[in-house]
Amino acid sequence: MGSRPRTPAKIDRLDRDDPLAALRDAFNLDPHVIYLDGNSLGALPKATAGRLAQAVSREWGEGLIKSWNTHDWIGAPQRVGGKIARLIGAQSDEVLATDSTSVNLFKLVGAATMLAPARRTILSEAGNFPTDLYVMGGLEALLGRKVKLRVAPAESLLSEIDQDTAAVVLTHVHYAAGRRWPMAEITARAHAKGAMMIWDLSHSAGALAVDLNGAAADLAVGCGYKYLNGGPGAPAFLFVARRHQAMIRSPLSGWMGHEAPFAFADDYQPAAGVDRFLCGTPPILGLAALEASLDMLGEVDMAAVEAKGAALTELFIALAASRCPGLPLASPRAAKDRGLHLCFRHVDAYAVMQALIERGVIGDFRAPDLLRFGFSPLYVSYRDVWNAVEILADVLESRAFDDPRHHRRSAVT
Amino acid sequence: MGSRPRTPAKIDRLDRDDPLAALRDAFNLDPHVIYLDGNSLGALPKATAGRLAQAVSREWGEGLIKSWNTHDWIGAPQRVGGKIARLIGAQSDEVLATDSTSVNLFKLVGAATMLAPARRTILSEAGNFPTDLYVMGGLEALLGRKVKLRVAPAESLLSEIDQDTAAVVLTHVHYAAGRRWPMAEITARAHAKGAMMIWDLSHSAGALAVDLNGAAADLAVGCGYKYLNGGPGAPAFLFVARRHQAMIRSPLSGWMGHEAPFAFADDYQPAAGVDRFLCGTPPILGLAALEASLDMLGEVDMAAVEAKGAALTELFIALAASRCPGLPLASPRAAKDRGLHLCFRHVDAYAVMQALIERGVIGDFRAPDLLRFGFSPLYVSYRDVWNAVEILADVLESRAFDDPRHHRRSAVT
Numbered sequence: 001m002g003s004r005p006r007t008p009a010k011i012d013r014l015d016r017d018d019p020l021a022a023l024r025d026a027f028n029l030d031p032h033v034i035y036l037d038g039n040s041l042g043a044l045p046k047a048t049a050g051r052l053a054q055a056v057s058r059e060w061g062e063g064l065i066k067s068w069n070t071h072d073w074i075g076a077p078q079r080v081g082g083k084i085a086r087l088i089g090a091q092s093d094e095v096l097a098t099d100s101t102s103v104n105l106f107k108l109v110g111a112a113t114m115l116a117p118a119r120r121t122i123l124s125e126a127g128n129f130p131t132d133l134y135v136m137g138g139l140e141a142l143l144g145r146k147v148k149l150r151v152a153p154a155e156s157l158l159s160e161i162d163q164d165t166a167a168v169v170l171t172h173v174h175y176a177a178g179r180r181w182p183m184a185e186i187t188a189r190a191h192a193k194g195a196m197m198i199w200d201l202s203h204s205a206g207a208l209a210v211d212l213n214g215a216a217a218d219l220a221v222g223c224g225y226k227y228l229n230g231g232p233g234a235p236a237f238l239f240v241a242r243r244h245q246a247m248i249r250s251p252l253s254g255w256m257g258h259e260a261p262f263a264f265a266d267d268y269q270p271a272a273g274v275d276r277f278l279c280g281t282p283p284i285l286g287l288a289a290l291e292a293s294l295d296m297l298g299e300v301d302m303a304a305v306e307a308k309g310a311a312l313t314e315l316f317i318a319l320a321a322s323r324c325p326g327l328p329l330a331s332p333r334a335a336k337d338r339g340l341h342l343c344f345r346h347v348d349a350y351a352v353m354q355a356l357i358e359r360g361v362i363g364d365f366r367a368p369d370l371l372r373f374g375f376s377p378l379y380v381s382y383r384d385v386w387n388a389v390e391i392l393a394d395v396l397e398s399r400a401f402d403d404p405r406h407h408r409r410s411a412v413t
Numbered sequence: 414m415g416s417r418p419r420t421p422a423k424i425d426r427l428d429r430d431d432p433l434a435a436l437r438d439a440f441n442l443d444p445h446v447i448y449l450d451g452n453s454l455g456a457l458p459k460a461t462a463g464r465l466a467q468a469v470s471r472e473w474g475e476g477l478i479k480s481w482n483t484h485d486w487i488g489a490p491q492r493v494g495g496k497i498a499r500l501i502g503a504q505s506d507e508v509l510a511t512d513s514t515s516v517n518l519f520k521l522v523g524a525a526t527m528l529a530p531a532r533r534t535i536l537s538e539a540g541n542f543p544t545d546l547y548v549m550g551g552l553e554a555l556l557g558r559k560v561k562l563r564v565a566p567a568e569s570l571l572s573e574i575d576q577d578t579a580a581v582v583l584t585h586v587h588y589a590a591g592r593r594w595p596m597a598e599i600t601a602r603a604h605a606k607g608a609m610m611i612w613d614l615s616h617s618a619g620a621l622a623v624d625l626n627g628a629a630a631d632l633a634v635g636c637g638y639k640y641l642n643g644g645p646g647a648p649a650f651l652f653v654a655r656r657h658q659a660m661i662r663s664p665l666s667g668w669m670g671h672e673a674p675f676a677f678a679d680d681y682q683p684a685a686g687v688d689r690f691l692c693g694t695p696p697i698l699g700l701a702a703l704e705a706s707l708d709m710l711g712e713v714d715m716a717a718v719e720a721k722g723a724a725l726t727e728l729f730i731a732l733a734a735s736r737c738p739g740l741p742l743a744s745p746r747a748a749k750d751r752g753l754h755l756c757f758r759h760v761d762a763y764a765v766m767q768a769l770i771e772r773g774v775i776g777d778f779r780a781p782d783l784l785r786f787g788f789s790p791l792y793v794s795y796r797d798v799w800n801a802v803e804i805l806a807d808v809l810e811s812r813a814f815d816d817p818r819h820h821r822r823s824a825v826t
Contacts, residue, residue: 028470033477049469049474052698056465056644056702059645060457061441062443066775069823073646073825074825075824102667103667114555127679130679131669131693134666134681135667137666138663139664141662142555144559231697232473249551250551251554252551253547253548253551254551255515262826266543268551280514281513281638283646283647283696283699284645285644285646289469357479362479366677411481411482412487412675
């Protein structure tokens with residue numbers, strides 16, 4: 001995108017040539033809205049409402065308890081996980097859709113510390129997505145002196161990996177800056193010191209051509225409600241590389257991770273494979289919604305998704321540089337170093353975002369001073385990018401964000 | 414129910430006089446089915462499909478990310494928890510609807526061990542619902558020598574509580590036998606030794622007039638998909654008595670339990686009150702379905718629910734004793750000592766249950782030899798009980814269960 005298109009006509013040509021353009025019709029999106037927040041909550045696939053209505057009325061209402069077998073509710077975490085596997089470079093028997101990202105991260109970090117009892121440090125990044133740090137801190141508080149969370153700035157983090165490091169826990173694409181860690185290289189650095197590598201894919205699954213096995217990753221978690229469009233609070237997922245499955249144990253050893261849950265034995269015997277990372281009864285309605293979205297994704301090529309995402313973000317950066325001077329980009333300049341969202345710094349970022357939302361451009365605010373825009377290639381068009389920058393420029397020039405209404409904070413920002 | 418009704422006409426009079434009879438119309442139930450498995454998966458309330466369709470199409474599809482505020486998604490765990498509180502004798506600020514029963518139990522048992530680091534034993538019952546034992550065993554494996562799970566038979570359990578007991582963890586109504594612990598008495602016994610009392614209400618919430626605060630209970634968990642009719646794998650709930658809320662900490666300290674999740678600070682500060690037991694992003698679709706059911710329950714008097722449940726189970730026992738001689742009851746004989754499900758022992762229990770299901774009487778099998786029947790007073794009628802016993806008698810007399818089809822096991826029993 002060296003020569004940036006300067007006219008709506010040229011922009012529209014990009015949309016006509018977009019191999020993913022037809023996917024937008026698979027979503028229910030108000031045509032008056034430019035939705036640049038799919039990195040926080042993905043849009044609603046058209047197939048979801050019908051799939052969920054079927055799960056409720058036919059499977060639950062008519063099938064009742066029998067649907068655990070007849071509609072294979074019992075296999076849903078594995079079946080849905082298998083459909084996520086393709087998107088993240090994993091085998092279908094390495095992924096489960098279950099619980100929340102936070103709970104899944106606790107399972108994996110706890111498991112990693114149990115695998116390497118002589119190593120006491122969990123290493124992560126200062127400013128990592130807070131729930132990841134909080135979950136690791138909670139594990140530390142529970143375990144007392146057995147485990148220590150060490151947090152280092154991104155720049156010096158790699159030099160902190162040592163013989164005491166049980167696991168390195170990083171978010172592949174940073175939730176704010178959008179900075180992307182080079183997965184294979186970082187994983188190799190962890191392995192060189194004998195540490196496990198745990199990736200949080202919340203901001204990359206469904207957006208980038210993630211290749212966990214290509215990177216020799218050990219463990220991973222990710223989110224179902226962002227680029228996977230599973231709905232608010234959708235079940236999350238976890239990944240355990242095959243080579244670890246025989247030895248690893250989940251600290252959250254609920255009955256669904258037992259080798260024979262319906263034998264009702266007092267003693268716990270972990271199921272074979274990744275199944276041992278199941279815990280309680282699977283959330284069937286949430287899984288049905290997530291599966292509808294994954295089925296819609298079907299055979300979509302993740303390399304094409306990532307390429308379109310790079311083009312969309314490049315276009316936004318170029319147009320914003322031209323139309324919104326003095327709005328500094330807070331994300332890496334090179335597409336290969338980013339995910340599919342961008343942050344810009346503005347002293348009144350919260351109010352600016354409210355003014356944008358009022359005008360139909362939905363992004364979000366991240367404290368303290370970031371405007372964040374996400375570009376899901378499944379439903380964001382080049383024309384959306386053009387229009388969004390035009391509206392952003394107008395909001396900034398007119399200082400529409402000075403309106404006191406736009407400074408009133410909501411519970412969720 | 415000393416004099417048991419012997420004719421369908423007398424049975425129908427019980428239904429006519431039943432103050433809860435009208436509630437059955439609030440459920441979608443096939444009139445040809447006698448559903449005696451609401452203790453495993455509650456029936457579908459008529460309001461649920463519409464509520465869920467609204468959550469999907471209007472709140473998610475149209476409201477998109479804004480619905481966290483405009484539809485108060487962010488307050489859903491507390492709001493739905495508050496609606497459960499009334500049913501279990503708790504205050505609305507003591508209950509959250511979140512995660513699974515297994516995950517919630519891990520939080521509470523982990524929290525109890527952190528509150529009493531000098532005590533090392535968690536005491537539970539042999540033959541307790543397996544996931545409870547497995548979750549406590551997982552905590553033990555994670556913590557190493559800091560915590561020891563001790564499992565004792567029900568008969569001798571109370572004498573095992575001692576100065577080393579951090580927590581006593583019991584299921585109020587046993588999942589198989591249906592035996593009910595006297596909550597206030599057992600809680601007092603735990604407190605007398607300085608131990609915390611943790612109740613699992615999975616088989617009593619929505620069925621019995623549970624009174625957690627009346628019993629001075631400390632902590633509790635329970636299930637959303639049994640008598641609360643929240644749908645397959647519905648969010649579960651947890652209870653933390655107000656007096657503990659200031660000191661207690663959750664070992665699963667995700668961002669939703671932070672005092673200011675959207676400040677995105679690196680350091681964890683637990684939210685005030687029970688909110689600190691939230692972990693990941695709440696499952697909004699599952700919570701919407703659960704809330705629809707709780708709203709349908711509205712102001713239903715739990716004492717009336719328990720009384721009808723006692724009458725239904727008494728009737729079933731009396732009729733079965735008369736019509737199915739030689740089928741031993743495996744549940745306590747006195748209604749006050751039971752929940753709302755009954756077990757009977759039969760050497761071919763699995764096949765008998767399959768034959769019953771084929772004839773429209775849906776109960777379930779619990780290994781190794783139990784026929785289990787649950788009687789949700791919200792939608793089971795006295796006539797259902799009469800008809801079910803007639804069909805059971807016929808299946809046993811005709812040995813319809815000898816059909817080889819009925820001996821083939823499914824994944825979920």
